[in-house]
Amino acid sequence: MVPRLAIFIRWRYNRDAKKFMVHKENFNMEIKKEIRQGYLTGERALFGSEYLRVIDTIFDDGESPLKESHDIELSGSMFKWKYPLWYCRNVAVKNCTWFEMGRAGVWYTKHIRVEDSAIEAPKNFRRCEDVTLKNVSFPNAAETLWSCDGVILDQVTAKGDYFAMNSQNMEITGLTLYGNYSFDGARNVEIHNSHLLSKDAFWNSENVTVYDSFISGEYLGWNARNLTLINCTVESLQGMCYIDNLVMKNCKLLNTTLAFEYSTVNADIVGKIDSVLNPSGGTIRADYIDNLTIERDKVDPSKTNVICRQTEPMPVRMCV
Numbered sequence: 001m002v003p004r005l006a007i008f009i010r011w012r013y014n015r016d017a018k019k020f021m022v023h024k025e026n027f028n029m030e031i032k033k034e035i036r037q038g039y040l041t042g043e044r045a046l047f048g049s050e051y052l053r054v055i056d057t058i059f060d061d062g063e064s065p066l067k068e069s070h071d072i073e074l075s076g077s078m079f080k081w082k083y084p085l086w087y088c089r090n091v092a093v094k095n096c097t098w099f100e101m102g103r104a105g106v107w108y109t110k111h112i113r114v115e116d117s118a119i120e121a122p123k124n125f126r127r128c129e130d131v132t133l134k135n136v137s138f139p140n141a142a143e144t145l146w147s148c149d150g151v152i153l154d155q156v157t158a159k160g161d162y163f164a165m166n167s168q169n170m171e172i173t174g175l176t177l178y179g180n181y182s183f184d185g186a187r188n189v190e191i192h193n194s195h196l197l198s199k200d201a202f203w204n205s206e207n208v209t210v211y212d213s214f215i216s217g218e219y220l221g222w223n224a225r226n227l228t229l230i231n232c233t234v235e236s237l238q239g240m241c242y243i244d245n246l247v248m249k250n251c252k253l254l255n256t257t258l259a260f261e262y263s264t265v266n267a268d269i270v271g272k273i274d275s276v277l278n279p280s281g282g283t284i285r286a287d288y289i290d291n292l293t294i295e296r297d298k299v300d301p302s303k304t305n306v307i308c309r310q311t312e313p314m315p316v317r318m319c320v
Helices: none
Strands: 002-014 019-031 033-036 050-055 070-075 089-094 110-119 129-138 149-159 168-173 176-178 187-192 195-197 206-211 214-216 225-230 233-235 244-253 264-269 272-277 281-286 288-295 304-308 316-319
Touching: 019 070, 244 272, 272 281, 281 288, 288 304
Parallel strands: 019 050, 033 050, 050 070, 070 089, 089 110, 110 129, 129 149, 149 168, 149 176, 168 187, 176 195, 187 206, 195 214, 206 225, 214 233, 225 244, 233 244, 244 264, 264 281, 272 288, 281 304, 288 316
Antiparallel strands: 002 019
16 A cells, blocks of 8 residues: 555635635555556446545446546546446546546546546536646537536537536636636636637636637627736726626727727726727726727716826717
């Protein structure tokens, strides 16, 4: 038996900082059994396993091969059928592959780390706690990472709609995402150095901060609360509307029209803004604005301060 020290992440609310913060917990993963170059078939092939190391093994047809297992290490292995890791605890995965029919692969699982792996199957990671994904690709990420709590993504690539719906307490670095409706309903999310091609991203979200990233997609952030973008480049038709407390610092808006409608906003934009429509309040700073429309019957113009750093002509339409 070889004990291994594993480090898993839990998120706890720090009352002093008034935010969720990472709390690391250690435990000894004591491996008692090893399976090497296995070929496993049939339903629940390793159901309820514990303290198990699995190397270069194929899980072929047969649902739920590792359901209700705990303290499991997997490396160089393949999942070819459904529901491989449900209701599991303390799972470390490295250099593994979920094929297309390995769908709904990880649900209701706590404390799982996946590294250097390819996950072709959709609908993965649902209602999980303490999930770390590093150097992982999701070529079919439809409906992935739903309602998870405590998620770390590091150098993840994903393609699919409805990514990370209703998940919370997420720390993300180097995400490349191709897919619409991402992060709908997400809470307490921090994103760094990422590339998001996503229509309707961050709808209904709360406490999301994005740093040093590129975001392209229509209707960015509608109905969000406390959305902050820092050093970001954004392209979005009717982007950043219906937001309660939008903050933008040192951001660029490219081909972004009808921005900020019914949003309370504090925006510092580098370069011009194509058009702004009916902000609810706050301050908007830019080099200049091509078109500013404020309709008095819809918003109170006195609640919004618009500051243009250059003297380019700015058509202003004030409607009574």
